[in-house]
Amino acid sequence: MDSTEQTMHTTVLLHEAVDALMVDPDGFYVDGTFGRGGHSAELLARLSDQGSVIAIDKDPQAIVEGQQRFANDSRLSLVHGSFAELSEIVAQAEKAGSLSGVLLDLGVSSPQLDQAERGFSFMRDGPLDMRMDTSRGLSAADWIASAEEQDIARVLKEYGEERFARRMAGAVVKERAKNPITSTVQLAKILAAAHPAWERGKHPATKAFQAIRIFINRELDDLEDLLAQIVDTLKVGGRLVVISFHSLEDRRVKRFIRDQEQGIKLPKNLPVRDVDRGVRLVKVGKAIKPANTEVDLNIRSRSAVMRIAERVA
Numbered sequence: 385m386d387s388t389e390q391t392m393h394t395t396v397l398l399h400e401a402v403d404a405l406m407v408d409p410d411g412f413y414v415d416g417t418f419g420r421g422g423h424s425a426e427l428l429a430r431l432s433d434q435g436s437v438i439a440i441d442k443d444p445q446a447i448v449e450g451q452q453r454f455a456n457d458s459r460l461s462l463v464h465g466s467f468a469e470l471s472e473i474v475a476q477a478e479k480a481g482s483l484s485g486v487l488l489d490l491g492v493s494s495p496q497l498d499q500a501e502r503g504f505s506f507m508r509d510g511p512l513d514m515r516m517d518t519s520r521g522l523s524a525a526d527w528i529a530s531a532e533e534q535d536i537a538r539v540l541k542e543y544g545e546e547r548f549a550r551r552m553a554g555a556v557v558k559e560r561a562k563n564p565i566t567s568t569v570q571l572a573k574i575l576a577a578a579h580p581a582w583e584r585g586k587h588p589a590t591k592a593f594q595a596i597r598i599f600i601n602r603e604l605d606d607l608e609d610l611l612a613q614i615v616d617t618l619k620v621g622g623r624l625v626v627i628s629f630h631s632l633e634d635r636r637v638k639r640f641i642r643d644q645e646q647g648i649k650l651p652k653n654l655p656v657r658d659v660d661r662g663v664r665l666v667k668v669g670k671a672i673k674p675a676n677t678e679v680d681l682n683i684r685s686r687s688a689v690m691r692i693a694e695r696v697a
């Protein structure tokens with residue numbers, strides 16, 4: 385598949401996410417992960433003429449396609465950048481303090497995975513790129529060519545929870561001394577050969593590819609940066625809705641909301657109210673997973689978990 389062919393992205397937890405987000409039809413919202421605009425479109429459909437959405441994506445291709453698709457809807461502004469720059473983007477739009485909701489649908493989109501030339505997939509041979517933002521930063525090939533062996537091992541272990549991280553890093557370093565590693569399938573073969581315990585139905589490079597992608601795109605750093613800004617950017621009553629696809633992300637979101645709910649740490653059993661503990665953000669409901677019917681229709685939704693929080697003070 386080449387870049388002239390547009391591929392579809394099936395939006396995960398579409399109605400659940402927008403139901404959770406929609407506190408005010410006249411409100412101002414940020415879709416931090418625009419992708420192909422599935423959530424933004426549903427949000428716009430439920431907003432009044434007074435409502436508005438800023439949609440952000442790191443991927444220039446997502447922004448170009450979004451500008452074409454939504455050219456006639458002046459309630460939507462598209463921004464090429466990272467959701468880690470949320471406060472700045474909101475301030476530039478002169479909307480600071482008026483945000484009704486922020487949505488994050490983390491990870492990669494289907495078009496990113498499906499287009500071989502984006503270099504995310506070990507199933508489709510392409511240049512080893514893996515950048516969501518193709519306009520800046522190191523590609524996976526650049527990093528693999530220059531990283532220290534122990535750094536490669538650390539990335540595979542930390543972001544992929546890969547048991548054989550050290551063996552794989554050793555194999556990469558040995559191989560790159562002979563030939564530059566420039567394609568996805570070439571890297572997948574090197575990683576697979578270094579993996580001693582293949583599991584049925586799972587490519588042995590799966591975890592390592594996920595790890596390199598997370599590292600190259602600073603996925604967990606961006607999430608932490610956004611969480612650090614969220615309370616001050618939402619208005620009271622505003623919602624944060626996050627859909628995560630693996631436990632490294634979900635753990636961070638869950639821990640952040642739990643810490644916010646605890647507020648200032650005071651001795652247990654003191655008769656204090658939430659306001660006295662400085663609680664500004666609380667959990668709304670339990671974590672939500674896609675129904676079996678959604679997973680049957682879209683296998684990529686199977687690992688999704690959605691958490692909702694609301695600013696209360």
Ligand SMILES: C[S@@+](CC[C@H](N)C(=O)[O-])C[C@H]1O[C@@H](n2cnc3c(N)ncnc32)[C@H](O)[C@@H]1O
Pocket residue numbers: 393394395396416417418419420421422423424440441442443446465466467468489490491492493494516606607
């Ligand atoms: C799962 S897709 C979102 C799909 C979207 N909700 C839809 O329905 O079409 C994730 C998108 O978020 C983008 N993305 C991931 N991390 C980002 C970040 N830190 N800042 C901005 N965009 C990001 C990716 O480029 C990708 O397009």
